[in-house]
Amino acid sequence: MEAVVTKRLIIRRVTETDLLDFLAYQTHPEILRYMPTEPLTEEQAMGFLARQAVVEIGDEVGYIVFAIHHIDDAKMIGEVGINLLPRVQSKGEIGWSLHPNYQGRGYATEAAQVLLTYGFAHRKLHRITSICDTRNTASFRLMERLGMRREGHLRQSQFIKGSWQDEYIYALLHDEWLAQQSVTADE
Numbered sequence: 001m002e003a004v005v006t007k008r009l010i011i012r013r014v015t016e017t018d019l020l021d022f023l024a025y026q027t028h029p030e031i032l033r034y035m036p037t038e039p040l041t042e043e044q045a046m047g048f049l050a051r052q053a054v055v056e057i058g059d060e061v062g063y064i065v066f067a068i069h070h071i072d073d074a075k076m077i078g079e080v081g082i083n084l085l086p087r088v089q090s091k092g093e094i095g096w097s098l099h100p101n102y103q104g105r106g107y108a109t110e111a112a113q114v115l116l117t118y119g120f121a122h123r124k125l126h127r128i129t130s131i132c133d134t135r136n137t138a139s140f141r142l143m144e145r146l147g148m149r150r151e152g153h154l155r156q157s158q159f160i161k162g163s164w165q166d167e168y169i170y171a172l173l174h175d176e177w178l179a180q181q182s183v184t185a186d187e
Contacts, residue, residue, distance in 0.1 A: 001066065001122065004114045009107060010069040011080065011114045014052045018067055019045060021076035025099035034133040036160045057084055068098065068111045077102040080111045082119055082128075090126035092119050096142070103138060109145050116146060120177045127173055133158065134166040143170040147180045 003012035014022070019042070025031050027039040040048070052065050065081040078098030085091045094115050098108045119125045130148060132139035140150070148170035156164035 001064075001118045004118075005071075006110050006114065008071055009110055010071060011066050011111050012069055014049050014065055014067045014076070014079070016046060016049050016053060018049060018076045022049060022079075025078055025097060028100060030100045031097055034136045034139075034160065034165075036158055066111075066115070068096075068107060070102065070107070077107065078111070080108075080115045082115055084123065084125075090124070091129070092123065092125050092127075093129045093131070094119065095130060096139075108142055112142065112146055116172070116177060120174050125174060127171055128177075129169060129171045131167050131169045133160065134168050140168050140170065143168075146172065147176060148172045 001011075001013075003010055023040065023042065023045050026045060032039060055062065055064055057064055063081060063083045065079050067076045068078040068080060069075065070077045078096065080094065080096045083093045083095075085093075094112065096108050096112055116128060119128050128148075129151075130143050131154075132143070134140070134153070143150075149172070150168055151171050152169045154167040154169060157167045158165045
């Protein structure tokens with residue numbers, strides 16, 4: 001995906017120069033609260049960014065992360081990512097992470113809409129899903145703003161910070177996304 005410019009953001013490939021901004025949210029306790037991972041070290045983060053900066057996704061599986069670059073602040077404030085399953089399945093899973101200082105302003109919604117367009121319009125996916133910890137209200141409300149529907153409540157499906165946590169799974173079909181686009185165009 002080439003860089004996409006919205007009113008306030010640039011959704012672009014990550015680069016190694018994003019290291020400090022990337023670590024600022026990837027190691028933030030509020031972000032890690034719902035993640036089954038430990039904070040990245042600088043070396044791990046640099047390795048991840050270096051791989052993501054050059055990854056090419058063809059017809060097979062692949063995970064790619066895009067920077068959410070705030071135009072006015074001239075910095076990376078978070079990320080959106082898509083995990084593409086084999087083309088024959090025509091499915092993908094999206095996710096996001098945004099520095100707490102930038103949450104609650106619609107930036108994640110703006111960036112996730114770009115990713116849905118990428119998945120449905122450019123990758124021609126049939127179905128896109130997203131999953132989150134049931135305690136992460138902001139994340140599942142974002143999925144609902146995107147027009148995704150809750151399809152399941154997975155009980156004790158993720159071991160996070162010493163205990164089993166429930167997750168919600170949301171999905172959106174290509175036809176549903178197209179219907180949303182026509183409603184938006186009519187407004």
